[in-house]
Amino acid sequence: MSAVLAAAEFLFVTQGYNGTTTEQIGQLADLTKGSVYFYYGTKEGVLLELLNRVQANVLEPYLQILQDQGLSPVERMTKYLERAGRIALEHPGSMLLPIVVSIEMAGTESEAARRVKAGYNRIAREVRNVLELGQASGAFRSDLSSSDMARLLISTGDGIMLECLRQNLRIDVHRLVRTLKAVVLTGLQIASGTPRDIEADDGPSVIDVLRGNLHD
Numbered sequence: 001m002s003a004v005l006a007a008a009e010f011l012f013v014t015q016g017y018n019g020t021t022t023e024q025i026g027q028l029a030d031l032t033k034g035s036v037y038f039y040y041g042t043k044e045g046v047l048l049e050l051l052n053r054v055q056a057n058v059l060e061p062y063l064q065i066l067q068d069q070g071l072s073p074v075e076r077m078t079k080y081l082e083r084a085g086r087i088a089l090e091h092p093g094s095m096l097l098p099i100v101v102s103i104e105m106a107g108t109e110s111e112a113a114r115r116v117k118a119g120y121n122r123i124a125r126e127v128r129n130v131l132e133l134g135q136a137s138g139a140f141r142s143d144l145s146s147s148d149m150a151r152l153l154i155s156t157g158d159g160i161m162l163e164c165l166r167q168n169l170r171i172d173v174h175r176l177v178r179t180l181k182a183v184v185l186t187g188l189q190i191a192s193g194t195p196r197d198i199e200a201d202d203g204p205s206v207i208d209v210l211r212g213n214l215h216d
Helices: 001-014 021-029 034-038 043-066 073-090 094-104 109-137 146-167 172-188 206-213
Strands: none
Touching: 001 034, 001 043, 001 094, 001 146, 021 034, 021 043, 034 043, 034 073, 043 073, 043 094, 043 109, 073 094, 073 109, 073 146, 094 109, 094 146, 109 146, 172 206
């Protein structure tokens, strides 16, 4: 079962979920396609089991830090960034797989897409809560939306992992965390002022834009 999961994670991340067959998973794991079906039923069953590992490796450690009331907002964000670096080193597949699912299953109602979206939303809520605590105490700037800053933090983590995959970069966790803390924490704490809401209409969703292009 461990061999099947390792093979599937590698293939899903490097060539996509839709581009991977159950037979390829079996071959890479030195098993038959029938063995994969025996353990997990379907390719989707393998994916869902991998998403269980994402929850254990990524989501739960993040939530534990972000919800730690014994830490100040700055300490929580610092530890959050440090933990991100360690997870990137120890479980890169668990950080990349939700990105793959988000892209390949965008706009679908699949169980995998639902779970990934829920996970991202939960982290975003907890990051936003920490940012708002920091804004209330004066530790973080209050001239920007906590929701926007939370989205930026999460997308920055995804972007770093994508760049490492794209360039086949070695993950130097110490340099990564040092850079993240220097850029992110400094940006969060630069001169705060009275909150300012920007008056702007909501733009279209990415899916709506792509769908609209089909009829152009």
